[in-house]
Amino acid sequence: MFGKRITLFRLFGFAVHVDLSWIVIAVLVTWSLAAGLFPFQFPGLSTGTYWLMGIAGSLGLFGSIIFxxxxxxLVARRFGIPMKGITLFIFGGVAExxxxxxxxxxxxxxxxxGPLSSFFLAAVFYGLYIVGMQGGWPMTFNGVIGYLGVINAILAVFxxxxxxxxxxxxxFRSILWGWRKDIRWATRISSAFGSAFGLFLIFVGVLNALRGNFIGGSGSS
Ligand SMILES: [Zn+2]
Known part of the structure; x- marks a missing residue:
């Protein structure tokens, strides 16, 4: 499933690896924050500051996904399921x-x-953001924790x-499985939903690309 990967560290006995494809995401996230979101949300700061904020935001995202x-x-281990470790790759993270x-x-x-832990992080970061905004903490700091609050909420919902x-x-599969006591049937139904959602994402992606082309073609030339 993975290409070349590096083992970063061990935490609670689980090895945390990063696949080289993750670097693409790290660069994209840092760049889109430093050159897009932060200058738009908090105008008037220096380019270097935006890049530092971008790096901090991307490290925070990295930590959030590991969390x-x-x-x-940790929950899997409580139920005695053997876990191989955690790998971060181009589509996020996976606990193997x-x-x-x-x-x-x-x-x-x-x-x-997983989603509960992301909701928890979203609440913590959002709480800090509120305190920071009222307490007049530096905008650079508030900006990064505000972003982390939103991104964790998105991760949880997605x-x-x-x-x-x-x-x-x-x-969904576990509920079906518990209901009919048939894991194969539960897997078949939930995988069908998974494929439908995958197709939907591709459809939305294509639609967006087409619309982008139309706007680019008629507007900017
Ligand atoms: Zn998860």
Whole structure:
């Protein structure tokens, strides 16, 4: 599944790896924050400051995803599911599992832990942002934690879409599995939702690209 990857560190006994494809995301996120979002939201700062904010935002995102995957892994371990470790790659993070979970309850708990941990981080960052705005903390700091609050809320909501193998799809599968006591059937149904959601994303992507071309073609030339 992965290309070349580097082991960064171990946390609670889990190895945290980063696939080289993650670097593409790190660069894209840093760049879009430093050259796009932050100058737009907080005009009047220096270019160097925006880049520092971009790097801080991208490191914060990196930490948030590790926190999310770590939550899956810790809950999985409580249920005795052997976990291989955490890998960050181009589509985010994944907590690698050796086997299917032993019961619907184990899968439900393990899957829901990720989005809950992201909601928790969103609340913490948003709380800090409110305190910081009222306390007159530096705009550079408030900007970065405000971004982290929003991005964690997006991560939580996106992962709750009931499309297998997203977390929400695993939650959905565990409910079906618990209902009919048939993991194959549950997997088939939740995977069908997953494929439909994948097609929907491609459709939206193509639509956006087409619209971008139309605007670019008629507007800027
Ligand atoms: Zn997750």
């Amino acid at each position: 999310h995957e770590m939550s899956h892994s 599992m050796d086997d299917e979970p032993p019961s619907p309850k184990a899968e439900f708990s393990m899957a829901i832990a 992962n709750l879409v009931p499309a297998f193998p997203l977390d929400g799809g695993r939650v």
